[in-house]
Amino acid sequence: MNNADKILNSAYHALKQLFVISSNDKVLVLTDTHCSSIGNAFIQACSKIGSEVETYEIKEQSRPLKEPPEELIKLLSGKSIVLNIFKAYSEEIPFRIKWIFKVEENKLIKMGHMPGITEAMMLGSVNVNYMEMQNSAELLLKFLTDAKQIHITTDEGTDFYLGVKGRPFVSDVGVIKGGEMSNLPCGEIYCAPLETEANGVVVFNASVGDIGILDIPLKAYLKNGRVMEFESEDNNLVNRITELQNVDEDSMLIGELGIGINPKACITGNMLEDEKALGTAHLAFGNNADFPGGGNNNSKIHRDYLFYRPTIEVVYNNESCRKIMDNGMLI
Numbered sequence: 001m002n003n004a005d006k007i008l009n010s011a012y013h014a015l016k017q018l019f020v021i022s023s024n025d026k027v028l029v030l031t032d033t034h035c036s037s038i039g040n041a042f043i044q045a046c047s048k049i050g051s052e053v054e055t056y057e058i059k060e061q062s063r064p065l066k067e068p069p070e071e072l073i074k075l076l077s078g079k080s081i082v083l084n085i086f087k088a089y090s091e092e093i094p095f096r097i098k099w100i101f102k103v104e105e106n107k108l109i110k111m112g113h114m115p116g117i118t119e120a121m122m123l124g125s126v127n128v129n130y131m132e133m134q135n136s137a138e139l140l141l142k143f144l145t146d147a148k149q150i151h152i153t154t155d156e157g158t159d160f161y162l163g164v165k166g167r168p169f170v171s172d173v174g175v176i177k178g179g180e181m182s183n184l185p186c187g188e189i190y191c192a193p194l195e196t197e198a199n200g201v202v203v204f205n206a207s208v209g210d211i212g213i214l215d216i217p218l219k220a221y222l223k224n225g226r227v228m229e230f231e232s233e234d235n236n237l238v239n240r241i242t243e244l245q246n247v248d249e250d251s252m253l254i255g256e257l258g259i260g261i262n263p264k265a266c267i268t269g270n271m272l273e274d275e276k277a278l279g280t281a282h283l284a285f286g287n288n289a290d291f292p293g294g295g296n297n298n299s300k301i302h303r304d305y306l307f308y309r310p311t312i313e314v315v316y317n318n319e320s321c322r323k324i325m326d327n328g329m330l331i
Contacts (some may be wrong), residue, residue, distance in 0.1 A: 002052060003119065003123065004037075004041070005234075006122075006123055006127070007037070007038065007041045007119060007122040008041045008044055008045060009121065010041075010056070010122045010127040011038075011041040011042045011044075011045040011126075011150075012014050012045040012049070013071040013127065013130075014112075014126055014184055015042070015045055015046065015049065016049075017130040017175075018112070018173075018174075018175060018182060018184075018186070019081055019112070019175075019176055020175055020181075021046070021049055021051055021081065022049065022051070023049060023050030023051060023071060024051075024055075025049075025051040025052070025080045025081050025147045025305045026051065026052045026054070026078055026079050026080050026081070027046050027051050027053045027054070027058070027079065027080070027081045027082075027083065028053075028055075028056065028075050028076065028079045028081070028082045028083070029042055029043055029054070029083045029085060029270075030055075030056050030058070030072070030082065030083065030085065030086060031045075031055065031056075031057055031058070031085045031086055031245055032057060032058040032059075032060065032083050032085075032086040032087055032129035033057070033060060034087035035085045035086050035087060035117055035298050036057075036084065036109045036115075036116055037119065038085050038114075038118075038119065038122060039055070039083075039085045039233055041122070041266075042083055042085060042292065043055065046166045047122075051081075054075055054079075056071075056072050056075055058106060060085055062229065063089060063092070064089045064091035064092045064095070065092050065095040065217060066092075066094060066095055066330075067095060067098060067225075067306050068095065068098055068099045068102055072099075073102060075108060075158065076103065076109070077100070078169045079103075079106075079109055080108060080109060080110065080178075081110050081111075081112070082101070082103050082109055082110075082111045082112070083111075083112045083114070084096075084111070084112065084113045084115065085114050085117055086114075086115060087115070087116065088115035088116035088270075088272065089134070089245070090209075090210035090325050091234050091310060092115075092301075093301045093302065093303075094301065095101055096113075096115060097287055097300065097301075097302065099252065100113065100288075100290060101290060102278075103181070104179055104181065104290055106178075106179070106222050107176040107178050107180070108177035109137070109178060109179065109256050110177065110178060110180060110181075111176075111180070111181040111182070112174040112176070112182060112183075112184050113169065113181050113182070113183050113184070114184045114192075114272065115272060116270050116271070116272040117184065117272060118270065118273075119255045119289075120268075121184075121185050121270075121272070121273050124185075124227050124264045124265075124266065125185035125262050125265040125266070125276060126184055126185045127185065127264070128156040128185070128187070128262060128263070128264050130173060133173045133186075133187055133261060133262060133263075134171075134173050134174055134250070137171035137173050137174070137189060137261060138171075139187070140169075140171075140186060140189050140259065140261065140324065140330070141169055141170075141171060141192065143188060143314065143322060143324045143325070144154045144168075144189070144191075144314060145168075145169075146159065146316050146317045146318070147164050147165075147169070147314045147315065147316055148163070148164065148315055148316060148327070149161055149162065149163055149164065149165070149197075149314075149315040150162045150164055150193075150312065150313070150314060150315075151313045151314075151315065152281065152310050152311065152312050152313075153310070153311045154203060154307060154308070154310055154311065155309065155327070156203045156205055156217065156308075156311055157201065157203045157219075158199025158200075158201065158202045158307060158310070159200050159201060160198065160201060160202050160222055161197070161198070161199050161200055162184065162193040162194075162197060162198050162254070162257055163193060163194035163196075163197025163198070163306060164191055164193050164194065164257070165194065165317065166194075167191050167194060167293055167294055167295075168191060168293040169189050169190065169191040169193050170189070170190065170191065170291075170292045171188070171189050171295075172186040172187070172188055172304060173186050173187055173188075173261070176246045180288075180292075183272060183276075185262060185264075185265060185272070185273055185276055186262070186276065187261050187262025187265055187276035187278075188258045188260050188262070188275060188276050189258065189259045189261060190256055190257065190259070190290070190291075190295060191226075191256070191257055191293065191295065192255065192256060192288040192291040192295030192297070193254050193256070193257050193298075194225070195225045195253055195254060195296055195297060196224050196225040197223060197224070197225060198222045198224075198225045198226075198254040199222055199223055199224065200222055201220070201221050201222070202218060202219070202220050202222065202283060202307065203217050203218075203219050203307060204217065204218045204219075204220065204305040204306060204307050205217040205218075205307050205308055206267055206274065206277075206280060206306035206307055206308050207263060207267060207269050207271060207274045207301070208241065208271075208304070208305050208306070209271040209284075209303040209304045209305070210303065211237070211240070211241065211244075212269030212270075213267065213269040215234075216232055216234045216237065217232065218230060218231075218232045218234075218237060218238070218241065218305070219231040219232065220283075220305070221253070222279060224255055225245060225254045225330065226252050226253050226254070227245070227252040227253075227285060230242055230245075237295075238292035245285060245286075245301075245303060245304070247299075247300065247301055248300055248301075249297050249299075250297045250298055250299035251285060251286050251299040251300075251301050252285055252296050253285060253286070254283065254284075254285060254297070255279070255283075255284040255285055255286045255287060255288040255295070255297045255299070256282075256283070256284035256288055256291070256301055256302075256304070257282075257283060258281065258282045258283075258304070259280075259310075259312070259325070260275060260277045260278055260279065260282075261276070261278055261279070262276035262277065262278060263278050265277040265278065267280075267306075271304045271306070274304075275304050275306055277306075277310065278328075278330075279328035279329070280306055280307065280308055280309075280310070280328070281306075281307060281310040281312065282304045282306040282307070283304070283305050284302055284303060284304045284305070285299075285300040285302075285303060285305070286299040286300075286301045286303055287299045287300065287301065287302040288302070288322075308328060309328035310325055310327075310328060310329045311323065311325060311326050311327055312324050312325040
């Protein structure tokens with residue numbers, strides 16, 4: 001079997017497992033010239049199932065997009081599945097957030113979000129045993145139920161607390177329902193922490209969205225939910241990430257805690273896959289307004305920061321404690 005056939009099978013498998021797609025579905029595929037081979041694989045998979053497919057190609061001369069085009073919005077009418085398969089431009093983060101919100105207004109549409117998807121991901125972290133990953137997710141979610149605080153440390157110097165009382169954790173590896181979105185590749189447990197209860201220091205040493213793999217660690221000092229300062233031996237990195245991140249009032253405010261559970265995900269510098277890697281955790285600063293279970297950060301951006309081998313302890317509402325990860329290993 002050649003790679004094209006393997007990618008087609010991977011697309012078909014994901015559509016059947018996560019979207020429970022059938023011949024009754026009407027699908028919109030949003031793609032571009034960079035990801036056309038993957039877009040075509042999903043189109044072929046939909047056709048194989050008997051689903052009706054409509055395609056919208058983002059023209060390169062119109063990029064970076066700032067707003068969802070009106071002709072694209074009109075295509076949402078009657079659709080049950082939307083697949084976003086295009087190159088991830090950092091300048092298009094505001095567009096992507098607005099587009100996600102627009103699609104989610106229709107509570108019947110299931111959305112697959114894949115900015116930056118590659119053929120290597122289709123052959124690897126998309127082509128996984130979803131049942132095994134769902135079992136891991138369910139176990140972790142059980143241990144995170146009724147959590148009020150999360151304490152995370154690493155051997156590299158990370159030591160911070162997050163308040164999560166009333167902010168439930170969810171998984172992206174189950175069956176997607178109408179009005180919901182999931183990344184492909186999927187494979188994380190995540191929540192929107194309380195916006196004013198993140199305190200301590202975190203050492204990011206894996207990768208950062210729009211920056212890629214970190215050669216030198218980046219520290220962030222957190223106080224009452226907000227990044228007070230970035231620090232690194234690389235001053236250019238500090239200057240660049242401060243400029244990228246500090247764009248509005250809430251962009252330095254905590255937005256997400258995520259824990260990777262995909263055993264096939266690799267650290268490549270592409271956050272779409274990086275944040276799913278088993279043995280990692282990540283924080284995001286910025287928008288979480290569409291997160292299940294609540295989120296009050298309305299920034300126009302959302303950027304993820306990843307670190308290796310976390311030790312994670314949960315403090316519950318009844319004051320008991322439980323360690324759920326030790327140096328990157330699930331317990």
